[in-house]
Amino acid sequence: MTPGNTERSGYHHGGLRQAVLATALEVIAADGPGALSLRDLARRAGVSHAAPAHHFGDRTGLLTAIAAEGFGLLADALAGGADLADRGRRYVRFAAGHPAHFQVMFAPALLRADDPELTAARERAGAELRAGVAALPGRDARATGIAAWSLAHGFATLYLTHNVDEAVGGLPPEEYFDLLTGFLTGPPGPDA
Structure with a gap:
């Protein structure tokens, strides 16, 4: 059996979905989500152009699967954070x-907002974020959560786009x- 046939038979038994996801993440990391094409991913994986569509339906389905996986990974990363600051660091x-998941x-315009897997993963990540705020008594939890998320997300975005290198x-x-x-x-500086 040739290496290509071995690879393809592995894909037939469940490896194709993960291979397409991994390749898609590489493309997104290098060139952004706009560069993503199911046909190109199939070519890179050495399978028919219809194979990725079988698993994801279309490009939106693939991006939705990536986002769901990303929110699941984020929830795992945040789980067990000691406090709000620790959860920010973990974020x-x-x-x-x-970076590609992020x-x-x-990017909601790229996703199927009503996808059950995405909804569940997003809710799980949100619950982990909210858990850090819940430990702060006497504050508006919603406003504090948005402020904390804005700081962590804003900095992460600036970092990933090389604006703070x-x-x-x-x-x-x-x-x-x-x-x-x-x-x-921290305490106010001398100019406060």
Whole structure:
């Protein structure tokens, strides 16, 4: 059996879906979600052009599967966070480690909003984010959650788009994020 046939027979038994997802993430990381094509992914995987469509239906289905996987990974990353600051660090670390997922997860125009797998994964990640806010008594939980998410998501987006490379320097992004949250939670400076 040739290597191509071995590979294809593995795909027939469940490996194709993961292979297409992995290849799609590589394409998105390199060129963004706009560069994604099921036909190109099939060519890269060495399968018929109809094979990816069998698993995902269409490009939107593939992007929705990527987003659902990403929200599941984010929920896992946030789980067990010690406090709101720790969950923020974990959020930034997730974004830096999964840039292609992150791009797709927050692009609703690319996704099927009513997909049950996406809805469940998004809710699970949201619950983990809210758990960090719940430990802060005497605050408006919704507003505090949006403020915390805005800071973590905003910084992660700036980091991934290379807008803060000079400021961050060689620090891991979550350590620089600690500096930012320190500005908000630490004592006021001498000019205050």
